[in-house]
Amino acid sequence: MNYGLFIAMLGAAIAVGAAGVGSAKGVGMASEAAAGVITEEPEKFGKLLVLQLLPGTQGLYGLIIGVMVLLNIGILGGDAPSGIQEGLTYFAACLPMAIGGFFSAVSQGRVCVTGVHIVAKRPDESSKAIVSASLVELYALLAFIVSFLMVINIGA
Amino acid sequence: MSIVRMKKISVIALSSDCEKLLDTLESLGAVQINSCEFDGVQHTNLSPAAVETQIDAAKKAAEIIKKFSKDRKNIEGGRSSPELADEILETFSKKQRITDEIGKIKLNVSAFRNYESLDVPMGLKKSERVKFKTGVFPASVTEEELREISPLSYTEIIKKTQSKTYVWIMYMGDITGKLLDLGFIEEKSDLTKTCKERISELNGKIRELENQASELDEKLKSLAKRSDELSVIPLLRKTERIEAENKIGRTEKTVIIDGYVPENIAETVRGELTGAYVELSEPDDDAPVTFKNGVFASPVEDITATYSMPSKNDIDPNSIMAFFYYLFFGMMFSDAGYGLLMVIVCGYLGFIKKAKNMKLMRMFFFCGISTTFWGVMYGSFFGNAVTSVTETFFGNAVALKPLWIDPTGEPLTLLIFSIALGFIQITVGLCIKFYMLIRQRKIAEAFFDTGTWILVLLGIAVYILGMFAKPLSSVGIAMAGVGVAGLILTQGRDKKNIIVRLFSGVISLYDITSYVSDILSYSRLMALGLSTGVIAQVINILGSLGGKSVVGVIMFALIFVVGHAMNFAINMLGAYVHTNRLQYVEFYSKFYEGGGKKFVPFGKYYKMSSENN
Structure with missing residues (x-):
């Protein structure tokens, strides 16, 4: 059995999994809050949808990292890792996305919940709520960039 | 302008x-x-409340008749007839009452259904000695037990289901205790007809009500033909007029x-x-x-307005912002296929049909042009759709060559490019601040607070360029050095004590961290650009898993449409949000004061109202 391959896949799994769980939590929180507003004022759905979706991007970044790993380790392309050491390297490359994605998605979800309150009370200020949520997003992006650069350069 | x-x-x-x-x-x-x-x-103190009620009614009525009329007339410029709105609302609530009634009767019928084959009325009058009960036993009670409830009883089983046995009991004496033991639930009723008769009676009633309901439906349908009389514009005009008169x-x-x-x-x-x-x-x-503003910059006016209207010191930032806005949006969305879709749809809505949200559509039209441009630069057309299709269905892969760079192949180059763009935008922001301060005759602030930072930032940039052309690096160090010296000497100029003054100067250098973090924030240009492309690729990979067969083609088409529609929606949202953020947080914070009030002229609804056209 090739432990290197196993460890690399474990990395891909937690990058997709943890970032996805974070996004699911974030989107879930925002959507719960939005549902309350929608029962009273269904016409605000469009504005709220943006806030509901924002914490969802981390899951997508996680997916990208996961796929990039699979493209490199012989599942969707490339060659299987030569040994445990290379497998661990892929694992390490997945960590920023897994950790950064999970926590930033949950925090972003919280910001979006407060954003939903803003939209409920002052719908004209919704763009400010969206910008506040995007402040958190930066850290997911940074984690994504680092993970991405690491995965890309392991084979090189 | x-x-x-x-x-x-x-x-x-x-x-x-x-x-x-x-x-x-x-x-x-x-x-x-x-x-x-x-x-x-x-x-005067006229109240617009009456008109506002009419507006609510018209909106609700329009919502209701949507279900009854296929052809959507353009109600924007139509007339408004409060009587029609009231009639629709009344008819609809009548219909709803009938539907409720039908529901109740149906519930009633289903209760009687279980006793349908009982051919005496449930409420049969008891005589002095003989009494009757109708009701339910759990199915666990055997027929034997039912027959032997009491020596003086007769039990008829009306219906048996998996879990329940429905019975009619004729008895003398008192059997209540025994029945309780067996888990009997009585169905009390004073019905003097048999259940069958009652059911057919109720069914008749239902039919009658259903006829009434469908009559009301017809009426609503015919009312729906007049949907163009439900415009709220004339009503909004009335409220505007009332408010004006009060002023x-x-x-x-x-x-x-x-x-x-x-x-x-x-x-x-x-x-x-x-x-x-x-x-x-x-x-x-x-x-x-x-x-x-002109055609190019006016679409982003609303983006600026949501941030803040300009104060009296501000210049109009829209034409400069529009350039960066379209550029950044394109870099983040970066797919020629998606871009072309935007150009076609938003171009049609914004320039030919002139839809209600014309400005927004025009903005996305320009964003679409930029998206197409960057798609070509990155070699992305619905991701790698061309390669996928040719490889899977025609055997030999034809790749769409990127005109400039393959983002997944050389992410580092793209990262540096993104950060360089950020550097340019922030420097432009500082230059605008410089110009604004000069215009207000605040020469000291202009040179000491803004000019020094421009020097420092440009110096660093020139130093980095020095990696390619040696002599530049010393020029860069000199520029940055002058800037830093200027900051140290001038930033504490309101302090009396010379030591404190220099100290505040040195402390002010710490602001470099905020510039660095602002500039690094532009790395999202690369990250979001990558994410569009890679997710599109994943969709194409999933689609081509079916291989070269009829099923494969159908599968590819299905996954292609659904997957790219999702990717389009999510990444367009992302590009929009993050472009806004870069303008608001990184760019406008450098120079834009804001806090002005928006000009709202009287007569907003006049042009929309058809009575004047």
């Missing part, structure tokens, strides 16, 4: 001319009416209208207002502002 400044306007006229005057002002749509605050003038100052014989009018058309407005005394004067600090 510019911010339109305002003039204060005061119109004094005879009360008898008031209506005519308001008509003119409304058709001009160029004057914002303010509440007139002279001593001794009176205000007019009135004396016994005259009316005074106070407000703002854009400088450039002030004289034209004066000319239109015949028969009234018009005075134009310089505005106070509270005066509202509006933007005036």
